[in-house]
Amino acid sequence: MRYLVSLTLLILIAATAWAAAPLRPYSGCGVLLAQGAPGAEPSPLPFYAEPGVQRLAELDLAALPRLSGDREQPVLAVYATKGGWLKLAWDDAGRSGWVEGARNWEYRSWDDYLTGRQVKVLPGLKKNLYALKGAPRDGSADAGNVTRDQQVRIVQVTEDWARLERPAGWLRWRDVDGRLTVSP
Template sequence: MPIRLIVSFFCLLLLIPHEGHAAAKPRPFAGNGILLIRPPSVTDSAEPPTITLYREPGVGRLAELPPQKLPGLSQVLKTEHEETAVAVLGKRGTWLRIAYDEAGREGWVQLRRHWRYADWETFLKGRVVRLFAGMKKDVYSFRREPASSSPVQQRLSASRSLRVIRLQEEWALAMIDLSAAGWIRWRDGDGRFLIVIGETFDPQKH
């Protein structure tokens, strides 16, 4: 068999994905806030089950989709039954800009009265979070100040729970065991989540 054919054969083998080595799904973008899309109540039953997205608020229809087709935050946050959580990338009054497909295309949707919107400062305050597993060692640093050059107070594990006190840009001031306070990065430089979000802190459970 000619050497060229042998080389081509092995190159093709390298391109075939091996079972158990599929690429991990990337962590989702955080944006500026969160939109919790909830099904209409009995009194709001006249509202359509789909969401209409526009190029600009109310102008230039782009798509009409059921909420479950949107790229949600299921990797980051567990929601109630039939509830969809999506990252909000911009806001103008009652209009919110979100991504509506996995390619990252964006559109504007109008906030409905039974939905919930919150910026991340409001939503994360008081919540229990932990860091994603399998990231670079430096991400697990619990620092004295919100800066990469700040001294590391301790190294965290991905299973360690922290309670968020407040945010400062990509940094979160958090507490461990109601005693030690320090800073972690809650999103990376690209705007992707570094944390998994749990429930609101309950002192009876800690």
């Protein structure tokens, strides 16, 4: 009986720890720089199943999962765009919906946003994602490695690859599943 209770307790603890492990966010198609005067955004912000159709949720902008920035000027991943509408995640589980773009928001593609920016390589990646390549493709010769939490400067972006200034080489800025490998 003690064995059964101990085993059950161990499974519950392991499941809780596994569920609490943070996932790397999906990159989507770009970022939303939600900046401007505090309180300028509608509160709460309505999310729709499709642009303007079937309201799903209403949340404050500051409560949305952000890639970087603070509560007043968050940088959010944009999964898709349609006209003036943006598809955003509203929680860490990946639930998402469409929000209408606002005048003080700036949408930028990943190519535009990452070029010239200093980013940090995320910890906990598979070993191959720390490898620098001589060209922007997986089969290219290795050109060195970066370390977890290393600050790097991106000088060019080509699809899922970023050319680094120092150390020189190409690094995947998102993996084949579309999850970020760098922190913007």
